Amino acid sequence: MSEKERITINDIARLAGVGKSTVSRYLNNGSISAKTRAKLDAVVKEYDYEPNRFAQSLKKTSSGMIGVVVPTFASFALTEMMRGMDDVNQGDFFLTINTYHDAKRQVEAVKQLAQQNVDGIVVMTGQITNEMTTVLQQVSVPVVVQGQPSRHFETVNVDNQHAGELLVPLIANVKPTDVLLLGVDPTSDYNVGQTRFNAIIQALDNNMQRLYTTFDRTETAEIMRNYLETHSSPKYIIAATDTIALGALAALQEQHIAVPANTKIVAFDNTPAAEIVTPGLSTVSFDYFALGQWLYRRLKDLSQAEPVLTDPLLRGELVRRSSW
Numbered sequence: 274m275s276e277k278e279r280i281t282i283n284d285i286a287r288l289a290g291v292g293k294s295t296v297s298r299y300l301n302n303g304s305i306s307a308k309t310r311a312k313l314d315a316v317v318k319e320y321d322y323e324p325n326r327f328a329q330s331l332k333k334t335s336s337g338m339i340g341v342v343v344p345t346f347a348s349f350a351l352t353e354m355m356r357g358m359d360d361v362n363q364g365d366f367f368l369t370i371n372t373y374h375d376a377k378r379q380v381e382a383v384k385q386l387a388q389q390n391v392d393g394i395v396v397m398t399g400q401i402t403n404e405m406t407t408v409l410q411q412v413s414v415p416v417v418v419q420g421q422p423s424r425h426f427e428t429v430n431v432d433n434q435h436a437g438e439l440l441v442p443l444i445a446n447v448k449p450t451d452v453l454l455l456g457v458d459p460t461s462d463y464n465v466g467q468t469r470f471n472a473i474i475q476a477l478d479n480n481m482q483r484l485y486t487t488f489d490r491t492e493t494a495e496i497m498r499n500y501l502e503t504h505s506s507p508k509y510i511i512a513a514t515d516t517i518a519l520g521a522l523a524a525l526q527e528q529h530i531a532v533p534a535n536t537k538i539v540a541f542d543n544t545p546a547a548e549i550v551t552p553g554l555s556t557v558s559f560d561y562f563a564l565g566q567w568l569y570r571r572l573k574d575l576s577q578a579e580p581v582l583t584d585p586l587l588r589g590e591l592v593r594r595s596s597w
Contacts, residue, residue: 280320288316339572340386340394341369342379344420345488349515349544350561351397354419357565358395363573365392374461374488376402383408393572395419399462401426415575419568421464427575429567432586433464436541436557437472439591440511443539444473447509449480455493455521456513458485465513469541473511482507486517493520498527506530509597512540515547515556522550522596537597541589553594563587 280288286296289312298305299313316322341358343351358367368389372378379398383405386394393415396405401421409416409426418426444452454473459466466485474481484500486493497520506525512518518540522532530536532552540547543558564587571585 280322285313285316285320285322288320289313335392336390337365338368338389338391339365339569340383340389340391341367342382342386342394342396342398343369343371344374344379344397344399346371348488350542350559353561354397354565354568357562357567358569359565360562361566361569374399376400376405380404380408383412387412387414393417393575395568395572399457399465400460415572417568417572417575419564420462427571429564429571429585430464430587431559431561431564432588433468433541434471435586436559436589437469439557439589440539441472441476443597444476444509444511447477449477450482451508452477452481453507453510454481454483454513455486455497455510455517456483457488457517465541469513470511486520488514488516490516490520490523493517494523497521497524501525501528501530506536508536510536510538512538515540515542515544515554518554518556518596519546519550522554533596539597543589543592547592547594552596555594555597556592557589558592559589560587 282296282300286292289296289309291309291312295305295309296313299310305313341355345351355367355369368386368391370382370385372382379396380402383394383396391414394409394412395417396409397419398405399420401418401423406425416426418428419430422428422430452473454470456470457466482504484496486496493516501524506528510518510521512521518538522538525532525536532538539555541557541559543556547554547556567585567587
């Protein structure tokens with residue numbers, strides 16, 4: 274057993290002839306006799322033992338810090354949720370890590386937060402991987418997930434299914450082949466990439482065009498430009514987010530395709546840009562500030578072991594502007 278961490282606390286206790294609790298006090302700089310400390314020092318040195326810091330962090334006392342994992346800082350929704358959390362903050366500090374939409378970074382972020390002795394973790398994410406589920410289940414503090422449904426953790430989300438249903442009346446007399454669904458790959462964000470479109474897909478029998486892009490406006494504009502080189506302009510575009518819609522709008526305007534005369538556009542989120550862009554963007558509005566308040570309150574309810582209601586879904590409302 275020459276490799277670090279090959280031996281366990283139980284092994285150290287056996288080799289040193291002491292109890293497991295004594296080893297635990299030793300590793301946490303607790304009070305033990307000089308003789309016992311010397312024996313444990315010898316065992317640790319001989320086997321080159323290094324404690325598992327992540328595992329150690331799972332047993333902790335209150336720190337007054339809340340860990341928050343976010344996929345990006347460049348998001349109106351996430352900024353509003355953070356403001357909402359702070360609005361109802363009960364004296365905690367938020368330790369926030371940006372993962373750049375990277376699933377592996379997300380897992381490492383949770384591990385880092387666990388080592389920082391946080392009192393709870395909020396995970397704002399487009400996907401909960403099996404690895405992330407495993408890591409979160411190891412964490413002893415309360416966890417709330419935002420962005421995706423979960424069978425394992427408490428969640429707080431907007432009602433994406435209902436949001437899509439709000440758009441169905443807009444397409445009541447529309448030919449399915451005239452509609453372009455413009456969104457992200459559901460494997461990267463199922464709620465935004467699929468759930469928002471479910472009611473529309475059902476209403477139009479899944480016969481519309483579909484184009485995948487990213488959450489980035491500039492990349493969406495480029496993808497839309499490439500699409501228009503080989504396709505005629507769709508009469509209707511339903512975009513998964515305002516940012517995606519704005520990228521599509523930029524590409525259409527470059528080609529002198531008039532909105533809404535030639536192409537109508539509707540989206541989701543109601544960001545500030547949706548109101549000031551020309552033409553004004555029709556969109557489903559969500560109160561992300563209130564969602565942030567719910568996130569924090571749900572987390573505190575869990576930490577205080579109070580009864581928790583069924584997972585809340587915050588409904589949106591359609592805001593009609595001139596793009597549709």
